[in-house]
Amino acid sequence: MVHEWALAESIATYLSEKHGGRAFNKIVIGVGILQSIDLDILDFALRELLNQYNVKVAKIEYRTIEVELKCRACGYSWKLLPEELGAEASEMIHFIPEAIHSFIKCPRCGSRDYEVLKGRGIYIEEISYDEE
Amino acid sequence: MMRNEDPRDNTIPIRLKEISVILPAVSYKGGVGKTTISSLLALSLADSGASVGLLDLDFTNPSTHLVLGLDLNVAMPREDKGILPVEVEGIKLMTLAFFTKNNPTPLRGKELNEAFKEILSITIWGKLDFLVIDMPPGLSDITLNVLRFMKEKLYPLVISSSSKLSIHPTINLIRMFSEIGILPIALILNEGAGSPKLYSEILDAYQKENIGKIFRIERDDRIENAYGNPDLLRKTTVYAALKQLSRDLLATFGKKS
Numbered sequence: 001m002v003h004e005w006a007l008a009e010s011i012a013t014y015l016s017e018k019h020g021g022r023a024f025n026k027i028v029i030g031v032g033i034l035q036s037i038d039l040d041i042l043d044f045a046l047r048e049l050l051n052q053y054n055v056k057v058a059k060i061e062y063r064t065i066e067v068e069l070k071c072r073a074c075g076y077s078w079k080l081l082p083e084e085l086g087a088e089a090s091e092m093i094h095f096i097p098e099a100i101h102s103f104i105k106c107p108r109c110g111s112r113d114y115e116v117l118k119g120r121g122i123y124i125e126e127i128s129y130d131e132e
Numbered sequence: 133m134m135r136n137e138d139p140r141d142n143t144i145p146i147r148l149k150e151i152s153v154i155l156p157a158v159s160y161k162g163g164v165g166k167t168t169i170s171s172l173l174a175l176s177l178a179d180s181g182a183s184v185g186l187l188d189l190d191f192t193n194p195s196t197h198l199v200l201g202l203d204l205n206v207a208m209p210r211e212d213k214g215i216l217p218v219e220v221e222g223i224k225l226m227t228l229a230f231f232t233k234n235n236p237t238p239l240r241g242k243e244l245n246e247a248f249k250e251i252l253s254i255t256i257w258g259k260l261d262f263l264v265i266d267m268p269p270g271l272s273d274i275t276l277n278v279l280r281f282m283k284e285k286l287y288p289l290v291i292s293s294s295s296k297l298s299i300h301p302t303i304n305l306i307r308m309f310s311e312i313g314i315l316p317i318a319l320i321l322n323e324g325a326g327s328p329k330l331y332s333e334i335l336d337a338y339q340k341e342n343i344g345k346i347f348r349i350e351r352d353d354r355i356e357n358a359y360g361n362p363d364l365l366r367k368t369t370v371y372a373a374l375k376q377l378s379r380d381l382l383a384t385f386g387k388k389s
């Protein structure tokens with residue numbers, strides 16, 4: 001799943017363009033488990049790309065985030081484990097997390113109108129650097 | 133220290149960097165033939181030798197793959213440091229349908245926005261002379277995102293049905309674009325079951341506006357049977373009209389890749 005590379009590239013170009021030239025003490029990356037991202041591949045790609053863009057980061061931390069869903073139709077909230085998704089759904093959601101609405105329904109009322117409260121994709125949770 | 137940044141905002145312009153011209157097919161309402169026109173414009177541009185992408189942003193009802201006859205059971209984008217569009221008839225196609233298959237996929241504004249950013253930040257288009265976009269109708273989150281991320285390269289193709297009720301909202305749509313400095317490249321009047329008198333009345337109204345070229349597409353009953361079959365699509369009046377538009381576009385912008 002080389003898709004991790006594109007996600008890593010987003011983070012690397014973001015750090016290089018938006019905060020160019022800095023040395024970072026630490027970045028924390030939130031990784032929602034819905035997208036079944038391979039952390040080893042993501043980490044490998046990110047270090048490779050940070051090197052390429054000449055961005056120095058002393059420490060990279062990953063925080064995995066559980067998937068929480070809330071039905072907009074009946075109000076039911078539930079947690080979803082990636083293992084509960086079939087192989088096809090899992091692959092499609094890996095590419096585009098919103099594809100979840102085509103494969104999963106609310107377990108209580110059957111609606112596809114629910115919100116992914118937590119655990120959707122990856123984002124930068126924290127960036128720290130010394131103020132000049 | 134900064135928190136909760138979305139790095140995709142930064143990646144989207146990088147992914148679009150090698151695209152010369154972006155042509156979104158827009159209309160104020162659905163059912164005016166946007167999907168057919170955007171698919172056939174991409175086809176005629178590709179037939180003319182341009183490198184062309186087709187992006188289906190009508191997320192709740194993606195159907196450009198149906199027009200071009202692409203089987204979702206077979207077609208799936210490949211991964212290579214991102215995802216590569218699927219080639220069909222020389223067009224690089226990207227659609228949410230690859231991932232939702234034929235399942236119903238109701239998405240609200242928040243989800244439409246997420247799906248937009250995800251697709252745009254991971255699709256590797258490479259060099260393109262033209263990216264044609266099948267847009268959802270009217271002004272949605274998607275339209276606003278297209279304006280936000282693609283404004284510099286944007287040349288909308290405005291599509292109007294042949295109803296008097298189309299005139300005012302279509303003119304408003306055109307004015308809204310021109311207010312922010314975007315001039316439509318062309319207006320297409322998609323003729324239905326009306327009379328020549330009605331068409332000229334509608335055309336008169338549009339000719340008073342500051343629009344690029346105006347094209348008429350005559351009603352063609354062959355189109356229903358041609359869906360899914362590119363060879364039959366090439367024999368329709370829609371294709372013929374869009375071939376003319378393609379020549380104009382190539383003359384205006386040239387081929388860069």
Ligand SMILES: [Zn+2]
Pocket residue numbers: 071072073074075076106107108109110111
């Ligand atoms: Zn429910």
